[in-house]
Amino acid sequence: MPIVPGELPRPDAAALEHSEHVAAHIRHAIGQADGAIPFSEYMRLALYAPGLGYYRAGAEKFGAAGDFVTAPEVSPLFGQTVARQIGETLALCEGDTVLELGAGSGRLALDVLRTLASENRLPQRYLILEPSAELAARQRDLLAGEPELAARVQWLNRLPEKPVRGVIFANEVADALPVERFRRDDDGVCRLGVGIEDDCFAVRKLDADGAVEERVRTLAERYDWGAVYESEFCPELAPWIQALAGALDRGMILMFDYGLPEREYYHRQRDMGTLLCHYRHRAHEDPFLWPGLCDITAWVNFSALARAGEEAGLEVGGYTSQANFLVGGGIGEAIEQARDERERLRLAGEIKRLVLPSEMGEVFKAIALTRDCAPPSAFAFHNIAARL
Template sequence: MNDTTDGTGGAGATEISARLAAQISDEIAAAEGLLAFDRFMELALYAPGLGYYVAGAAKLGADGDFVTAPEISPLFGRCLAVQCAEALEQLGGGDMLELGAGTGALAVELLQALEQLEALPGRYLILEPSPDLQERQRTLIQERIPHLAERCAWLPRLPETLRGIVLANEVLDAMPVHRFGIRDDGAIDEVFVTERAGVFLEVTAPVRSLGLADAVAALQAEGFARAPGYSSEINLRLPPWMTALGHTLDAGLVLLVDYGYPRSAYYQPDRTMGTLMCHLRHQAHDDPYTHIGLQDITAHVDFTAVAEAGVAAGFDLAGFTTQAHFLIGCGIDRILAESPDAFHLTPGAKQLLLPTIMGERFKVMGLTKGIDDALCGFSIRDLSRRL
């Protein structure tokens, strides 16, 4: 089908990619030649046994396609532990649930730091769609913190009830998104994926996906996404996802860390082509139709939409800030100064904090139920008014 040359995992990966491309081809045919982009993205990332996040290839770290904050520095997890300990204290104890736990590095650092703070959760639950990553997480936890391994459990779905903390580090950016464009006459088009001569490519046509036209019209009512030729994306799966979290969490804190913008910056007029980005072997590009299933596909997060969905699901907005200000509020300077390996941790701290790297590009949002006191991570600079 599409280009699946070596350099993306060898012959086995190429075979998986070809099988996934064939499945996408079948869905395109079933959709009369126009497959909604969000379904294409869902298949490319999560098709059982074939998608990028579930097929078993290395994804994170030096041997993968990208690195996340927990792999860059243990300081990230140690700082989050301070915030989690504060929230658990306000709740009188509880459990923790990490969504998409990656290599398991964040779970290890959090549990180690919480143990030192005498604030361990009753259970550390992980909801991870990738069997390969589940195995890596289990192995790392058993190797690094075997005495805490019994507290950890892997879930196939959200628990019915939870009192405690939900963590989602770089999860929202990997949720499938719809894409749209504005025609010269001002009408709204949807971006679809089609196939010609064995190649996937995108085309625009009148909106078919339920709710998309209304969602774009709502953006336009706020003054966004009006100019002819403008195109972007929108996450229609966010409200039901947040509603499910609202049903699960009886009381506690939802902590979301990701790259993104408030709506006014996300849909600003000069960002005319949206934020869709692909990652392959630490190189970023904007073509989602190559290396099917072998590359990450992401979109930045509209944090205004996250806050709106959270409030609608019964949460209170506890704070919104940059990653740098959040980590400073959690005491990263003190933690670094007290670390016996401070010299070796300093380069990683710079990556987490510098505005040109991760410090301002990544944001942190807190949503709460039953927690009324202020949270330390948002004490330095709360940007909620910008949402």
């Protein structure tokens, strides 16, 4: 998600009016909760309140006209490379199903399906679990352009009841799960919730229950924090991974996201956490600004993700940077097959955006959690799972 620095452009009147509706909805929830809600509840409402939240209303979101650019929106080479690894895994586990979580604009699904078709490795079913009806409609529209591929796609509202054999995968979904913020200082540990002050949203200190306090104290001791430390954790991450593990009979869960191993995530110097908001390709740090118009995200704790998978009986088949996954998966071969110099240059530019450390290559990671199945070949190139 490369970001353009600089001042935020101002939303138009219609967008501001929509944001005011979202804010009124959240204010109502705060009123119902006697003056404050946990940050995770604020984030859930700002992103997912039906008909209002960022992912549930009409915001453009992806691509040049939106707020951020995800890897599949940068180049079809991302989906093509991922598809070849999915194809390998389908063969390794004798799988018949691919399940994509949070398919966004549908671009990644289209690139993956096209590539699997060209390699004669189309799965029997390509399932998409997309909680946003608005995005599911966009995905249907995009895939309708290729009826033969679209015929294999089914949209789900929940995970399949019968565990699948094949690949479950997601790009930039874990970072969109609501997080809980906390602070540890001389007064102890508290959760940072959201209340109202002078008619604006404001941070409120809330009591940390026993489990949160214990969790934060353990982290503080392990990572030797300074006097004041603020960060976040994602309460939904482990249950989500465990539910996905329960939906996988044999094969692989493959995830891409920006994030870090726990010891780097909770490093003493990262004392303001990882929360970040996006509006029109600018990053900002104010989650209360224009609710419903800005994306709100937090980095993924990949150690916690891996632990949740292991507790659910999966193996960590591989963990590496997006750059190493793509290079190991053969993204460079596209350049060798380019028709002419012009195409070669264009592809080289796209690959640079996906793999350079200053772009998406280092901050984004790939992780494979496997069940009764070897990881695909991209992880043989560079696997740093031992750092988790």
